[in-house]
Amino acid sequence: MKKGWEVKKLGEVCDFQGGSQPPKSNFIFEPRKGYVRFLQIRDFGSDKNITYIPESKKNRYCNEEDVLLGRYGASVGKVLINKAGAYNVAIMKTIPNLKLLNKRYFFFYLLSNEFQMPLSKVASRSAQDGFSKDDIFGFQILVPSLPEQKRIVAILDEAFATIDKAKENTEKNLQNAKDLFQSELNSIFAKKGKDWEEKPLGEITTKIGSGATPRGGNASYKSEGISLIRSMNVHDGYFKEKNLAFIDDKQAKELSNVTLEENDVLLNITGASVARCCVVPKEYLPARVNQHVSIIRPKKEIMNPLFLNLLLTSRYYKDQLLKTGEQGATRQAITKAQLQSFVIYYPTLKDQRKIVVNMNTLSAQTQKLESIYQKKLNDLEGLKESILEKAFKGELKTTRALIEA
Numbered sequence: 001m002k003k004g005w006e007v008k009k010l011g012e013v014c015d016f017q018g019g020s021q022p023p024k025s026n027f028i029f030e031p032r033k034g035y036v037r038f039l040q041i042r043d044f045g046s047d048k049n050i051t052y053i054p055e056s057k058k059n060r061y062c063n064e065e066d067v068l069l070g071r072y073g074a075s076v077g078k079v080l081i082n083k084a085g086a087y088n089v090a091i092m093k094t095i096p097n098l099k100l101l102n103k104r105y106f107f108f109y110l111l112s113n114e115f116q117m118p119l120s121k122v123a124s125r126s127a128q129d130g131f132s133k134d135d136i137f138g139f140q141i142l143v144p145s146l147p148e149q150k151r152i153v154a155i156l157d158e159a160f161a162t163i164d165k166a167k168e169n170t171e172k173n174l175q176n177a178k179d180l181f182q183s184e185l186n187s188i189f190a191k192k193g194k195d196w197e198e199k200p201l202g203e204i205t206t207k208i209g210s211g212a213t214p215r216g217g218n219a220s221y222k223s224e225g226i227s228l229i230r231s232m233n234v235h236d237g238y239f240k241e242k243n244l245a246f247i248d249d250k251q252a253k254e255l256s257n258v259t260l261e262e263n264d265v266l267l268n269i270t271g272a273s274v275a276r277c278c279v280v281p282k283e284y285l286p287a288r289v290n291q292h293v294s295i296i297r298p299k300k301e302i303m304n305p306l307f308l309n310l311l312l313t314s315r316y317y318k319d320q321l322l323k324t325g326e327q328g329a330t331r332q333a334i335t336k337a338q339l340q341s342f343v344i345y346y347p348t349l350k351d352q353r354k355i356v357v358n359m360n361t362l363s364a365q366t367q368k369l370e371s372i373y374q375k376k377l378n379d380l381e382g383l384k385e386s387i388l389e390k391a392f393k394g395e396l397k398t399t400r401a402l403i404e405a
Helices: 103-111 113-123 146-190 249-254 305-313 315-325 336-340 349-391 399-404
Strands: 006-009 014-018 035-039 051-054 068-070 085-087 091-096 140-143 197-200 205-210 226-229 245-247 265-268 277-279 287-289 293-298 343-346
Touching (some): 091 103, 103 146, 103 349, 113 349, 146 315, 287 293, 305 349
Parallel strands (some): 226 287
Antiparallel strands (some): 014 091, 035 051, 068 091, 197 343, 226 245, 265 277
């Protein structure tokens, strides 16, 4: 530890204040005289769906200079700044002793693993992840002199600004890589060839149909057996194994009319994920689908299933499917009849195969780029953690030395 630095308990240099919880009947969702913004856990992620409550002595207030901490659930340890208003019980306001702590220095300490790691251990001891101020009063914090804290803050601010700029550029490159594939895919189907045929799906398929949920719902699922594919497994262009359900032979027999075959195209037909589409991977067969997923089985002599999947995931056709789904009375849904009458344009099988090969090549290239950019983003975030670790061990150098290290 550097000369002049002290190790103190968090409770010796800072106090914390919990929030208040007014009744939801007081909530409004637009600014009004006599009301203040009401900060909740969701405000750690975005400024959408802002809530306002009446001004009251019972409220706990904060200003933009205050540093706020998430106390419960997935937001434990999340740090919020530059927000003013009242805050709820899931948020804790920090009140550092300004004679000992620079607020910006303390903000960086809360972001660092010096605070976050012991906090996660404390919070995980409760049934619902959470902590009280008594839980963290004993945490250790290195406290240099105020001038030294200001020096550290200046270095961290400059380093983080440089990293954030690099992240911003990398995120743009990552999004461009993702957009490249969809842009090319959309251009193929938006500029269909003159010799392409036009037919409804019902005429070029041997099956269009969805299944059902076995009696008993989730409780009836097995740990192994025959796959039951649900909408959460179907994503545009890929199959997600997470939360894949299984049923036994008896349950599967009741769903024998929706037995999947290799190369079947799966389309989500209800809810928020409506119109997501992929080809079933053969390693998950035998399988059935529930009522939220439709099987589309193209005639092999007319339609390549991989081409059909590309077609249905293109923005040109996706927008049409989504518009169809919005016609439901109570929620987004696409019926069997609507799918059967859904008109598509397509070229010869030979040209379909060429398009599939070309798009697979482009997909591999864009995925490689995405992997490179994602790794860079992860590395930049790791660099932030490394710099914070050095800061709270008294090992900070110049900003240039930190970035180049």
